[in-house]
Amino acid sequence: MEPSVIAVCISENKGEQKKPVDSILLKENHGIVGDAHAGDWDRQVSLLAEESIDTMRAKGLRLGSGDFAENIVTRGIALTALPIGSRLTLGAALLEITRIGKECHNRCAIYYQAGDCVMPREGVFARVLKGGLVRPGDPIHLQDGGRESAN
Known part of the structure; x- marks a missing residue:
């Protein structure tokens, strides 16, 4: 299975769930x-x-894309196994992984419902090296020394 983008999501305000959209411009x-x-x-x-979201769904939660305030939902790539500095192409854009996980200062609604939240451990953050349009269904490629390789 080729790694791909499952959903793209945005929000106008920090601290709220993101809403799925047809495309995002990076x-x-x-x-x-x-x-x-x-x-x-x-x-x-x-x-x-998406595999991380599925873990939470297995606990009985009804979750959709953006509910963890994530911008991009992926499938088929082990995001947390990527070292900091890894570069990914998604659609026309190029991202560089800058951080894996984050500190949650306040427990979110999902934590209170399930007793757990995956975003602090399994959320991955990146900066945009090259902009472009990204849509659900776009392939994800891990860059290897400047060469793209499907991972």
């Missing part, structure tokens, strides 16, 4: 145009594997 050194988390920092874009 801007170099900025993030997603129209998303609250865009800016000049190391967490311009957040990614979460």
Whole structure:
């Protein structure tokens, strides 16, 4: 199975769930145009594997894309196994992984429902090296020394 984008999501405000959209436009050194988390920092874009969301669904939660405030939902790539500095192409865009996981200062609604939340451990953050349009169904390729290789 070729790694791919399952969903793309945005929100206008920080601290809220993101809503799935048909496509997102990534801007170099900025993030997603129209998303609250865009800016000049190391967490311009957040990614979460559909497999991680499935783990939470197995606990009985009804979850959709964006419910963990993730921008991009992926399938078929072990995001948390990628070293910091890894580069991924998604659609026309190029991202560089800057962080795996994050500190949650407040427990989210999902944590209170399930007693757990995967985003602090399994969410991956990136900065945009090359902008472009990204849509569900776009393939994901891991860059290897400047050469693309499907991983």
